[in-house]
Amino acid sequence: METTPKPVEPDLMALFLGFSSVGLSGFGGVLPFARRMLVEERGWMTAEEFNTQLGLCQFLPGPNVVNLSVVVGKRYQGVAGAIVAPLGMLAGPFLIVLLLAMLYDHFGSLPLVQGMLRGVAAAGCGLLFAMAWRMGNSIKSKRLFLPFSAFTVLAIAWMRWPMPYVMVVGLVLSGGLAYWMLGRK
Amino acid sequence: MSLVIDLFLEFVLLSLVAFGGATALLPEMHRVVVEQYHWLDDQTFTHLYAIAQAAPGPNVLVVALIGWEVGGLPGALATTLAMCLPMSILIYLLIDRWEGFSGQRWQKAISLGVAPLAVGLIFSGATLISLAASFGLVAWGVVLAVMVINLRSGLHPLWLIAAGALLGLGGWL
Structure with a gap:
């Protein structure tokens, strides 16, 4: 049998610092860093626990990593942990972002800065299209489900309908189809 | 408020x-x-x-x-x-x-x-x-290039962001 190191119960300070390190480490998403910290570095969760609990975090709407920090915080320190862990995750990046916002307020009108931000936005959009492509590619039964992607683009980007309505309608139709398919097997 | x-x-x-x-x-x-x-x-x-x-x-x-x-x-x-x-x-x-x-x-x-x-x-x-x-034609070119590079190579996205920033700084977009 594999011997696993006995996980140390993190106190509030450890939770805050652990999630701070995660929050500050990633660009364009910190989930891989969260996994490394929780599973590999500190042993606060096993790989299976991580996968199961991440399931709910991804199932519910909202920022997955924040949801995950709430779960881990609750597990070790109850309500206090569930407050301190997401705070640790967000405090550092929040301050950095505000600092950047202040810089932008002062220098944002300079043509050089505007040009740079345009370039970053263009690269960012390229990354978003790539992400959409990759996610679309991993969908099973593409012929049945990709029309719902098209419907979403039409409703959101073209018609500019409010997203809550679009999501409710889309989820009823797309989820309904999935529910029916799951029942046929 | x-x-x-x-x-x-x-x-x-x-x-x-x-x-x-x-x-x-x-x-x-x-x-x-x-x-x-x-x-x-x-x-x-x-x-x-x-x-x-x-x-x-x-x-x-x-x-x-x-x-x-x-x-x-x-x-x-x-x-x-x-x-x-x-x-x-x-x-x-x-x-x-x-x-x-x-x-x-x-x-x-x-x-x-x-x-x-x-x-x-x-x-x-x-x-x-x-x-x-x-976006103009050049910027759309950057969008497309970043998308393809990101899908085809393991290059870290941060490099693509930096490249976009440099191109923008140069006033090409």
């Missing part, structure tokens, strides 16, 4: 439909913040998106930037809290029962059903930001 309350309530509503995280919310944030309330113009919205791309941390923090530009520090706190609080509370209450409903037919159906919608949302976000920035 009423501005901060409006911000808070609008972003609470957004958080409830944020399947796919903050990235999937870009189109709706643009609709609410730019088109409905005119809190920001197209250009500022694009710039804030770019700043969030270049900053470290969870990508939900783009909402802090928007909140800051609309309502200063109270605005930034309002949007961030609104985006994180409702689902944090729900997950706190639900996590112990997750094992019970994970894997059930309705749970799988929602997960399967939401995926194509998230694809559409992210595609819409990229399209709307490109339109809001009124």
